[in-house]
Amino acid sequence: MKRFRYMKAVSVREAIGILAAEPGAALMAGGTNLVDLMKYDVSTPTVVVDINGLPLHDITEQPDGGLRLGALVSNADVAYDPRITERYPLLSSAILAGASGQLRNMATVGGNLLQRTRCSYFYDVQVRCNKREPGSGCPAKTGLNRGHAILGASPLCIATHPSDMSSLSRHWMQPSWWKERVAYEAFPSPSFIVFRERVPNATQPLSLGKSFSRWIFLPCPHRWDTAI
Protein backbone atom coordinates (compact mmCIF):
# COMPACT_ATOMS: atom_id res chain seq x y z
CA MET A 1 0.00 0.00 0.00
CA LYS A 2 1.25 3.47 -0.88
CA ARG A 3 1.65 6.11 1.81
CA PHE A 4 -1.25 8.50 2.20
CA ARG A 5 -2.45 11.26 4.49
CA TYR A 6 -5.63 10.83 6.51
CA MET A 7 -8.06 13.57 7.45
CA LYS A 8 -11.63 13.91 8.64
CA ALA A 9 -14.05 16.24 6.89
CA VAL A 10 -16.47 18.07 9.17
CA SER A 11 -18.80 19.41 6.47
CA VAL A 12 -19.93 18.52 2.96
CA ARG A 13 -18.53 21.82 1.75
CA GLU A 14 -15.13 20.99 3.21
CA ALA A 15 -15.15 17.51 1.65
CA ILE A 16 -15.97 18.90 -1.78
CA GLY A 17 -13.33 21.58 -1.34
CA ILE A 18 -10.65 18.97 -0.68
CA LEU A 19 -11.76 16.92 -3.69
CA ALA A 20 -11.56 19.99 -5.88
CA ALA A 21 -8.17 21.12 -4.55
CA GLU A 22 -6.39 17.79 -4.48
CA PRO A 23 -6.78 15.50 -7.52
CA GLY A 24 -5.39 12.52 -5.57
CA ALA A 25 -7.95 12.77 -2.77
CA ALA A 26 -10.39 9.92 -2.12
CA LEU A 27 -13.47 9.99 0.07
CA MET A 28 -13.83 7.13 2.52
CA ALA A 29 -17.18 6.12 4.00
CA GLY A 30 -17.37 2.45 5.04
CA GLY A 31 -14.09 1.77 3.26
CA THR A 32 -15.16 -1.77 2.38
CA ASN A 33 -14.15 -1.31 -1.25
CA LEU A 34 -11.65 1.56 -1.11
CA VAL A 35 -9.36 -0.10 1.42
CA ASP A 36 -9.23 -3.29 -0.67
CA LEU A 37 -8.41 -1.22 -3.75
CA MET A 38 -5.64 0.53 -1.82
CA LYS A 39 -4.17 -2.77 -0.61
CA TYR A 40 -3.91 -3.91 -4.22
CA ASP A 41 -2.51 -0.51 -5.35
CA VAL A 42 -5.45 -0.13 -7.71
CA SER A 43 -6.37 3.04 -5.88
CA THR A 44 -3.47 5.17 -4.64
CA PRO A 45 -4.95 8.27 -3.02
CA THR A 46 -2.60 10.95 -1.71
CA VAL A 47 -5.11 11.80 0.99
CA VAL A 48 -7.99 9.74 2.38
CA VAL A 49 -10.83 11.96 3.50
CA ASP A 50 -12.94 10.25 6.16
CA ILE A 51 -16.52 11.50 5.68
CA ASN A 52 -18.18 9.45 8.42
CA GLY A 53 -18.57 12.58 10.53
CA LEU A 54 -20.86 14.25 7.98
CA PRO A 55 -24.55 14.48 8.89
CA LEU A 56 -25.73 12.01 6.26
CA HIS A 57 -26.70 9.08 8.46
CA ASP A 58 -30.49 9.51 8.52
CA ILE A 59 -33.49 8.08 6.70
CA THR A 60 -36.03 10.89 6.42
CA GLU A 61 -39.70 10.97 5.43
CA GLN A 62 -40.38 13.13 2.37
CA PRO A 63 -43.47 15.28 1.72
CA ASP A 64 -44.43 13.15 -1.31
CA GLY A 65 -44.59 9.99 0.80
CA GLY A 66 -41.14 8.83 -0.21
CA LEU A 67 -37.94 8.53 1.77
CA ARG A 68 -34.58 10.23 1.60
CA LEU A 69 -31.57 8.10 2.45
CA GLY A 70 -28.41 9.80 3.62
CA ALA A 71 -25.44 8.60 1.60
CA LEU A 72 -23.78 7.33 4.80
CA VAL A 73 -26.63 5.15 6.08
CA SER A 74 -25.24 1.63 6.30
CA ASN A 75 -26.53 -1.11 4.04
CA ALA A 76 -27.72 -2.99 7.13
CA ASP A 77 -29.60 0.01 8.54
CA VAL A 78 -31.42 0.44 5.22
CA ALA A 79 -32.20 -3.26 4.80
CA TYR A 80 -33.67 -3.65 8.31
CA ASP A 81 -35.44 -0.28 8.66
CA PRO A 82 -39.19 -1.00 9.10
CA ARG A 83 -40.09 1.77 6.62
CA ILE A 84 -37.91 0.06 4.01
CA THR A 85 -39.05 -3.50 4.71
CA GLU A 86 -42.72 -2.44 4.60
CA ARG A 87 -42.65 0.00 1.70
CA TYR A 88 -39.61 -1.05 -0.34
CA PRO A 89 -39.19 -4.79 0.34
CA LEU A 90 -37.37 -5.25 -2.97
CA LEU A 91 -34.68 -2.82 -1.86
CA SER A 92 -34.26 -4.62 1.46
CA SER A 93 -34.09 -7.97 -0.33
CA ALA A 94 -31.53 -6.72 -2.85
CA ILE A 95 -29.23 -5.43 -0.12
CA LEU A 96 -29.50 -8.65 1.89
CA ALA A 97 -28.58 -10.66 -1.20
CA GLY A 98 -25.09 -9.15 -1.14
CA ALA A 99 -21.92 -9.41 0.91
CA SER A 100 -21.99 -10.52 4.56
CA GLY A 101 -23.49 -9.17 7.77
CA GLN A 102 -20.15 -7.64 8.78
CA LEU A 103 -19.70 -5.88 5.45
CA ARG A 104 -23.29 -4.64 5.34
CA ASN A 105 -22.77 -3.07 8.78
CA MET A 106 -19.82 -1.06 7.50
CA ALA A 107 -20.76 -0.38 3.88
CA THR A 108 -22.89 2.67 3.08
CA VAL A 109 -25.61 3.05 0.46
CA GLY A 110 -23.70 5.87 -1.24
CA GLY A 111 -20.56 3.77 -1.41
CA ASN A 112 -22.54 0.76 -2.60
CA LEU A 113 -23.45 2.56 -5.82
CA LEU A 114 -19.93 3.94 -6.24
CA GLN A 115 -18.06 0.67 -5.69
CA ARG A 116 -15.80 -0.53 -8.48
CA THR A 117 -16.07 -3.64 -10.61
CA ARG A 118 -14.62 -6.90 -9.29
CA CYS A 119 -13.13 -7.82 -12.69
CA SER A 120 -9.97 -9.70 -11.68
CA TYR A 121 -7.90 -7.89 -14.30
CA PHE A 122 -8.98 -4.53 -12.89
CA TYR A 123 -7.68 -5.68 -9.51
CA ASP A 124 -4.32 -6.95 -10.80
CA VAL A 125 -2.03 -3.98 -11.42
CA GLN A 126 0.52 -6.29 -13.07
CA VAL A 127 -1.73 -6.63 -16.13
CA ARG A 128 -3.28 -4.19 -18.55
CA CYS A 129 -6.77 -2.79 -17.96
CA ASN A 130 -8.55 -0.04 -19.86
CA LYS A 131 -10.65 0.77 -16.82
CA ARG A 132 -7.53 1.38 -14.73
CA GLU A 133 -5.28 2.76 -17.46
CA PRO A 134 -7.17 3.92 -20.54
CA GLY A 135 -5.62 2.63 -23.74
CA SER A 136 -3.62 -0.14 -22.11
CA GLY A 137 -5.84 -3.03 -23.23
CA CYS A 138 -8.35 -5.56 -21.91
CA PRO A 139 -7.08 -9.07 -21.06
CA ALA A 140 -10.61 -10.09 -20.02
CA LYS A 141 -11.67 -10.09 -23.67
CA THR A 142 -9.50 -13.15 -24.31
CA GLY A 143 -9.08 -14.37 -20.72
CA LEU A 144 -11.26 -15.40 -17.82
CA ASN A 145 -14.60 -13.81 -18.65
CA ARG A 146 -17.16 -16.22 -17.26
CA GLY A 147 -18.80 -13.53 -15.16
CA HIS A 148 -18.44 -10.62 -17.53
CA ALA A 149 -20.94 -8.49 -19.44
CA ILE A 150 -23.35 -9.76 -22.07
CA LEU A 151 -25.11 -6.44 -22.63
CA GLY A 152 -23.86 -2.92 -23.31
CA ALA A 153 -20.16 -3.83 -23.28
CA SER A 154 -17.65 -2.14 -25.55
CA PRO A 155 -14.58 -3.41 -27.40
CA LEU A 156 -12.54 -1.75 -24.64
CA CYS A 157 -14.22 -3.08 -21.49
CA ILE A 158 -16.56 -5.93 -20.57
CA ALA A 159 -16.63 -5.42 -16.80
CA THR A 160 -19.89 -5.53 -14.83
CA HIS A 161 -21.14 -3.46 -11.92
CA PRO A 162 -20.95 -5.63 -8.78
CA SER A 163 -23.77 -4.17 -6.68
CA ASP A 164 -27.02 -6.08 -6.12
CA MET A 165 -28.60 -2.96 -4.66
CA SER A 166 -27.78 -0.99 -7.80
CA SER A 167 -30.51 -2.87 -9.69
CA LEU A 168 -32.89 -0.61 -7.85
CA SER A 169 -31.06 2.43 -9.18
CA ARG A 170 -32.91 1.81 -12.42
CA HIS A 171 -36.31 1.77 -10.70
CA TRP A 172 -36.60 3.71 -7.53
CA MET A 173 -33.35 4.97 -6.21
CA GLN A 174 -32.66 8.48 -7.35
CA PRO A 175 -29.27 9.66 -6.20
CA SER A 176 -28.60 13.34 -6.55
CA TRP A 177 -25.17 14.61 -7.41
CA TRP A 178 -23.62 17.66 -5.99
CA LYS A 179 -21.66 19.42 -8.62
CA GLU A 180 -18.78 21.47 -7.39
CA ARG A 181 -18.77 23.83 -10.36
CA VAL A 182 -22.37 24.91 -9.99
CA ALA A 183 -22.11 26.14 -6.46
CA TYR A 184 -23.25 23.01 -4.69
CA GLU A 185 -26.57 22.86 -6.48
CA ALA A 186 -28.13 19.45 -6.17
CA PHE A 187 -29.50 17.83 -9.28
CA PRO A 188 -31.03 14.40 -9.74
CA SER A 189 -29.25 12.01 -12.01
CA PRO A 190 -31.24 9.16 -13.53
CA SER A 191 -28.00 7.75 -14.91
CA PHE A 192 -25.97 7.63 -11.75
CA ILE A 193 -23.64 5.05 -13.21
CA VAL A 194 -22.50 5.78 -16.73
CA PHE A 195 -20.38 3.98 -19.25
CA ARG A 196 -18.57 5.85 -21.95
CA GLU A 197 -17.56 3.40 -24.59
CA ARG A 198 -14.29 5.13 -25.39
CA VAL A 199 -13.47 6.01 -21.77
CA PRO A 200 -14.23 2.95 -19.64
CA ASN A 201 -12.37 4.37 -16.65
CA ALA A 202 -15.07 7.02 -16.23
CA THR A 203 -17.96 5.51 -14.29
CA GLN A 204 -19.78 8.54 -13.01
CA PRO A 205 -21.47 11.41 -14.83
CA LEU A 206 -18.98 13.87 -13.41
CA SER A 207 -15.26 13.39 -13.31
CA LEU A 208 -14.07 11.64 -10.18
CA GLY A 209 -12.98 14.16 -7.64
CA LYS A 210 -15.55 16.69 -8.71
CA SER A 211 -18.65 14.93 -7.60
CA PHE A 212 -20.40 14.14 -4.40
CA SER A 213 -23.72 12.51 -3.68
CA ARG A 214 -25.40 13.33 -0.39
CA TRP A 215 -28.85 11.80 -0.70
CA ILE A 216 -30.59 8.94 -2.40
CA PHE A 217 -34.28 9.55 -2.92
CA LEU A 218 -36.96 6.86 -2.87
CA PRO A 219 -40.21 8.10 -4.40
CA CYS A 220 -43.54 7.20 -2.84
CA PRO A 221 -43.99 3.46 -3.54
CA HIS A 222 -47.55 3.98 -4.79
CA ARG A 223 -46.54 6.65 -7.26
CA TRP A 224 -45.37 4.68 -10.26
CA ASP A 225 -45.20 7.78 -12.38
CA THR A 226 -42.29 9.10 -10.31
CA ALA A 227 -40.19 6.00 -10.86
CA ILE A 228 -37.42 6.64 -13.33
Add this chain to the structure above:
Amino acid sequence: MKIRDRLSYAFALVSVAVLIKIDDRIIQQALLSLGSVAHKAWRDKDAETLLVGAAPVRAVFKRFADRLLDSAIAQEQNGFKIELAHRATVRCLEQAAAGTPQSQANKRIC
Protein backbone atom coordinates in the same frame (compact mmCIF):
# COMPACT_ATOMS: atom_id res chain seq x y z
CA MET B 1 -33.64 -12.97 -7.61
CA LYS B 2 -29.90 -13.55 -7.48
CA ILE B 3 -28.21 -16.43 -9.28
CA ARG B 4 -24.66 -17.20 -8.22
CA ASP B 5 -22.18 -20.04 -7.82
CA ARG B 6 -22.81 -20.35 -4.07
CA LEU B 7 -25.50 -18.97 -1.80
CA SER B 8 -23.29 -16.73 0.32
CA TYR B 9 -20.52 -14.25 -0.20
CA ALA B 10 -20.50 -14.44 -3.98
CA PHE B 11 -21.24 -11.89 -6.64
CA ALA B 12 -24.16 -12.56 -8.92
CA LEU B 13 -23.86 -14.23 -12.30
CA VAL B 14 -27.28 -12.79 -13.07
CA SER B 15 -29.72 -10.97 -10.83
CA VAL B 16 -33.24 -9.75 -11.59
CA ALA B 17 -35.35 -7.07 -9.91
CA VAL B 18 -39.03 -6.77 -10.89
CA LEU B 19 -41.85 -4.42 -9.97
CA ILE B 20 -45.17 -5.34 -11.51
CA LYS B 21 -48.68 -3.99 -11.10
CA ILE B 22 -51.58 -6.21 -12.19
CA ASP B 23 -55.27 -5.34 -12.20
CA ASP B 24 -57.98 -7.64 -13.57
CA ARG B 25 -55.40 -10.11 -14.88
CA ILE B 26 -53.82 -7.39 -17.03
CA ILE B 27 -50.34 -5.96 -16.44
CA GLN B 28 -50.76 -2.26 -15.76
CA GLN B 29 -47.10 -1.44 -15.23
CA ALA B 30 -43.84 -3.35 -15.13
CA LEU B 31 -40.25 -2.43 -14.41
CA LEU B 32 -37.44 -4.96 -14.68
CA SER B 33 -33.70 -4.69 -14.42
CA LEU B 34 -30.92 -7.23 -14.73
CA GLY B 35 -27.80 -7.09 -12.57
CA SER B 36 -24.30 -8.44 -13.27
CA VAL B 37 -24.82 -8.46 -17.02
CA ALA B 38 -23.54 -4.96 -17.86
CA HIS B 39 -21.63 -1.95 -16.54
CA LYS B 40 -24.79 -0.95 -14.70
CA ALA B 41 -28.16 -2.48 -13.95
CA TRP B 42 -29.71 -3.16 -17.34
CA ARG B 43 -33.21 -1.96 -18.08
CA ASP B 44 -35.02 -1.77 -21.42
CA LYS B 45 -38.06 0.48 -21.33
CA ASP B 46 -39.00 -0.37 -24.92
CA ALA B 47 -39.12 -4.06 -24.06
CA GLU B 48 -41.29 -3.27 -21.02
CA THR B 49 -43.99 -1.97 -23.37
CA LEU B 50 -44.47 -5.62 -24.41
CA LEU B 51 -45.66 -6.37 -20.89
CA VAL B 52 -48.03 -3.47 -20.33
CA GLY B 53 -51.57 -4.33 -21.36
CA ALA B 54 -50.76 -8.03 -21.71
CA ALA B 55 -51.82 -10.95 -19.56
CA PRO B 56 -49.26 -12.03 -16.92
CA VAL B 57 -48.54 -15.38 -18.55
CA ARG B 58 -45.38 -17.28 -19.39
CA ALA B 59 -45.63 -16.75 -23.15
CA VAL B 60 -45.69 -12.97 -22.64
CA PHE B 61 -42.77 -13.10 -20.22
CA LYS B 62 -40.77 -15.16 -22.73
CA ARG B 63 -41.41 -12.66 -25.51
CA PHE B 64 -40.27 -9.90 -23.18
CA ALA B 65 -37.08 -11.83 -22.27
CA ASP B 66 -36.40 -12.44 -25.98
CA ARG B 67 -36.55 -8.69 -26.61
CA LEU B 68 -34.57 -7.80 -23.49
CA LEU B 69 -31.70 -10.04 -24.52
CA ASP B 70 -31.81 -9.76 -28.29
CA SER B 71 -28.72 -7.55 -28.32
CA ALA B 72 -26.76 -9.73 -25.89
CA ILE B 73 -23.28 -10.73 -27.00
CA ALA B 74 -21.30 -13.54 -25.38
CA GLN B 75 -17.59 -13.65 -24.72
CA GLU B 76 -15.73 -16.97 -24.95
CA GLN B 77 -16.79 -18.24 -21.52
CA ASN B 78 -20.02 -16.47 -20.61
CA GLY B 79 -22.49 -17.52 -23.28
CA PHE B 80 -24.40 -19.43 -20.61
CA LYS B 81 -25.31 -16.11 -18.99
CA ILE B 82 -27.58 -15.20 -21.90
CA GLU B 83 -29.75 -18.29 -21.41
CA LEU B 84 -29.47 -17.94 -17.63
CA ALA B 85 -30.62 -14.31 -17.79
CA HIS B 86 -33.52 -15.31 -20.05
CA ARG B 87 -34.72 -18.04 -17.69
CA ALA B 88 -34.20 -15.89 -14.59
CA THR B 89 -36.20 -13.07 -16.19
CA VAL B 90 -39.15 -15.36 -16.95
CA ARG B 91 -38.98 -17.00 -13.53
CA CYS B 92 -38.76 -13.71 -11.66
CA LEU B 93 -41.71 -12.26 -13.59
CA GLU B 94 -43.74 -15.38 -12.76
CA GLN B 95 -42.87 -15.05 -9.08
CA ALA B 96 -43.72 -11.36 -9.06
CA ALA B 97 -47.01 -11.91 -10.91
CA ALA B 98 -47.97 -14.61 -8.42
CA GLY B 99 -47.08 -12.33 -5.52
CA THR B 100 -44.54 -14.85 -4.26
CA PRO B 101 -41.16 -13.11 -4.38
CA GLN B 102 -38.15 -15.17 -3.40
CA SER B 103 -36.58 -14.05 -0.14
CA GLN B 104 -32.90 -13.28 -0.55
CA ALA B 105 -32.30 -13.32 3.20
CA ASN B 106 -33.56 -16.86 3.77
CA LYS B 107 -30.85 -19.20 2.53
CA ARG B 108 -32.25 -22.46 3.78
CA ILE B 109 -32.47 -25.13 1.11
CA CYS B 110 -35.93 -26.64 1.36
